[in-house]
Amino acid sequence: MKKLLFVLVLALAGYLYLEHTYRDGTASAPASTAQASAEPGAADSDSRIAEAFARHESNVQVSGRGVAARLLADDTSGSRHQKFILRLPSGQTLLVAHNIDLAPRIASLREGDTVEFSGEYEWSEKGGVLHWTHKDPKGAHAAGWLKHQGQIYQ
Template sequence: MCRGLLLIILSFAISSPILADDVLLGQAFEQRQSGVQIQGEGEVIRLLSDDTKGSRHQRFILRLASGQTLLVAHNIDLAPRIADLKVGDSVGFFGEYEWNERGGVIHWTHHDPRGRHPAGWLSHGGRKYH
């Protein structure tokens, strides 16, 4: 009995790394933290126009499993655009979280040409964008 329970707990822990990061994102939001490197996944609920001031960014809003929303600002001068992105799609991410009242922003979803910042990425449709 104990061994079976341990296997269930281990399989849940191994298959749920995003759950832990949803918790971290929730904590970062509640504590108004910024500059946190985080990985997660969410559903696209809104596509926004590109930000073209300075470096160009593809922008969209994700809803996480926790219900928190998150703006993704993906630098398309340094990484490829997700061309076929649509509402309802699942997108994985690794980047830097910045707090705001609406749930926060994930950016640095690309490599750092200077090699000083952790490389981030987006994943969509079996492909990584970085």
């Protein structure tokens, strides 16, 4: 019961933050955020990620949609990863670590763009990390993907 209450409070806080931010004129609501929350399943996947975050869970297969809030420099140590932060409809952020040694880079990605995703969630105190957004060359892990402007990257 306490866990459910915590998840509900987290979701409400995210909603209130977004409502305040967009109402006071400091930001404009991306059209894609409204679309994402209105589509069937979007709220369910967003709540599953919020639940995994609240419970400090990792190795959770998730899918959903978010808006690119910040583009980061590539991680070039070891396997190369394109990195960016998505803001989910709940307001939670998610760091995406997309392996560009195994999947194509999203070269056209810009802040404010909508990205759909399927991959593995790993807990972090800042909201979580999404990885395995590609096919597993060994076929042992569920294949993930990213979708941007109608094109799938995996």
